[in-house]
Every structure is written in structure tokens, then in C-alpha cells.
Amino acid sequence: MAEQLPISTASNQQYGMRLAQQKSQQAVPMGESPVSAPQQTKPTIRPGSLTPLTAPTARPNEPITAGANFGPGPTAMGAGIPMMPSQGAMAVDELRQIAQIFPTDDLLDLLDTYGNEL
Numbered sequence: 001m002a003e004q005l006p007i008s009t010a011s012n013q014q015y016g017m018r019l020a021q022q023k024s025q026q027a028v029p030m031g032e033s034p035v036s037a038p039q040q041t042k043p044t045i046r047p048g049s050l051t052p053l054t055a056p057t058a059r060p061n062e063p064i065t066a067g068a069n070f071g072p073g074p075t076a077m078g079a080g081i082p083m084m085p086s087q088g089a090m091a092v093d094e095l096r097q098i099a100q101i102f103p104t105d106d107l108l109d110l111l112d113t114y115g116n117e118l
Contacts, residue, residue, distance in 0.1 A: 009022055
């Protein structure tokens with residue numbers, strides 16, 4: 001049978017908590033120390049294995065704006081880059097929902113002004 005760990009308590013606890021901690025460890029004794037878990041190794045990058053910034057491009061026919069939401073090339077969505085909605089877009093969506101319930105002239109004018117810009 002494996003050896004049990006000794007009862008240990010944390011210091012600087014509130015009055016009576018140390019005794020309660022000792023009693024709880026006596027009721028359910030702590031098991032043995034686990035065998036050291038295998039260390040997970042991080043992938044290492046060897047010096048000189050990264051492409052230098054001054055290297056010529058590997059994609060000479062792709063525009064530099066590929067993946068951006070402006071300029072030539074595919075947009076972020078077309079390039080498969082997940083995009084979070086902007087705070088402004090979320091606010092306009094909320095205003096549209098409010099306008100469906102309370103369609104005031106001022107709110108509809110606001111949506112006409114800003115709703116199409118995002």
C-alpha cells in the first residue's frame with residue numbers, strides 16, 4: 001500500500017479554519033504524491049529556420065492586400081480569416097432591432113446616416 005501524505009495546513013487562516021482543514025484531511029486522507037507527469041515540450045524554433053523579413057515573397061502573384069477588407073485580392077472572409085463584428089456594427093444592429101419596435105423618425109434618420117457605413 002502506498003504511503004499517505006502527512007496532514008498539512010495553510011498558515012494565516014481565519015480563526016478555527018486550520019483545525020477544520022486538519023479534520024477534513026483526517027476524514028479523507030490525501031493520497032500519495034502523483035508520479036511526476038511527463039513534461040510537455042514546446043516546439044522549438046531552431047535559429048535561422050524562420051524566413052527572413054528581407055527574403056523575396058513566396059507568393060509573387062498575390063496582392064499585398066489579400067485578406068484585408070480593402071484593396072485588391074480576397075477579403076478576410078474570402079481568405080478564411082474569422083472576423084468579430086465591430087462595436088459599431090453591433091450597435092447599429094441593436095438600433096435596427098429597436099427601430100422595428102419603436103420606429104421614430106430620429107432613429108430611422110440615424111440608421112440612414114450610419115447604418116450603411118459599416
